[in-house]
Amino acid sequence: MRAVIPYKKENAKSRLSTVMTKEQREIFVEKMLLDVVATLRKGGIRNIDIITTNACDVKKEVKANIIEDDTDLNDCLNKYLSQKEEPILIIMADLPLVKFSHIKDIVSSKPDVTIVPGKGGGTNILFIRKPENFRVKYYGSSFENHCMIAAQQNLSIGVYDSFLASTDIDEPQDITELLLHGQGIAKDYAEKRFGKKEGKGRVKISPFNEIPMS
Numbered sequence: 001m002r003a004v005i006p007y008k009k010e011n012a013k014s015r016l017s018t019v020m021t022k023e024q025r026e027i028f029v030e031k032m033l034l035d036v037v038a039t040l041r042k043g044g045i046r047n048i049d050i051i052t053t054n055a056c057d058v059k060k061e062v063k064a065n066i067i068e069d070d071t072d073l074n075d076c077l078n079k080y081l082s083q084k085e086e087p088i089l090i091i092m093a094d095l096p097l098v099k100f101s102h103i104k105d106i107v108s109s110k111p112d113v114t115i116v117p118g119k120g121g122g123t124n125i126l127f128i129r130k131p132e133n134f135r136v137k138y139y140g141s142s143f144e145n146h147c148m149i150a151a152q153q154n155l156s157i158g159v160y161d162s163f164l165a166s167t168d169i170d171e172p173q174d175i176t177e178l179l180l181h182g183q184g185i186a187k188d189y190a191e192k193r194f195g196k197k198e199g200k201g202r203v204k205i206s207p208f209n210e211i212p213m214s
């Protein structure tokens, strides 16, 4: 089996632009990517591909096979899947809370397709046992899209239920979960920029504007 991480660095995480500059977001996604790769390695995944845009210089320290493709997220992944005959784990780069135990559970699950939903209808992880004929449809309600695509192909579906694996870091409030539950370098980076603000309701992030991030 192989894992593949789609990754775009340029102007990444635009939904965090109210709390991070473009430069900070680009550093932050790189840290999240490194966390995800480290987790996959700990989970026993040896073959890791990163599909990224041509302009993106993925750091040498990222121990993975780099595939450059300038087509959009769905097109680059569908081309990739069409060329594969072994089980494929598609995992997004913005999942610094995923643990190696999740990866082990997911890749040992029995259904033809295992889906880890993302917040708000997304798909954080997809494990596809026979990828040649499977096609992804990210964006919008991609969780429902992927359930439908699997059902149309008479493939059995499993939904992996995990708070941490379902928490993708898209919006400012997601950074709170990273501060609360993270363990890797993305959390370390976020901690330089944000504190936790506690009140009666949910904990929120509180930017330390005066501290420069590097």
Ligand SMILES: Nc1nc2c(ncn2[C@@H]2O[C@H](COP(=O)(O)OP(=O)(O)OP(=O)(O)O)[C@@H](O)[C@H]2O)c(=O)[nH]1
Binding pocket: 005, 006, 007, 008, 009, 011, 012, 013, 014, 015, 016, 051, 052, 053, 071, 072, 073, 076, 091, 092, 093, 094, 170
């Ligand atoms: N290769 C590739 N990866 C992409 C592309 N767009 C997004 N990704 C990756 O797909 C995953 C999910 O993307 P999003 O959560 O939408 O991330 P984003 O585009 O940086 O965030 P927003 O700008 O806030 O939408 C992340 O791992 C991204 O790095 C793309 O055009 N090409």
Ligand SMILES: C[C@H](OP(=O)(O)O)C(=O)O
Binding pocket: 118, 119, 120, 121, 122, 123, 124, 137, 138, 139, 140, 141, 142, 143, 168, 170
């Ligand atoms: C790519 C997209 O990510 P989100 O925008 O939900 O983070 C999805 O999961 O379909």
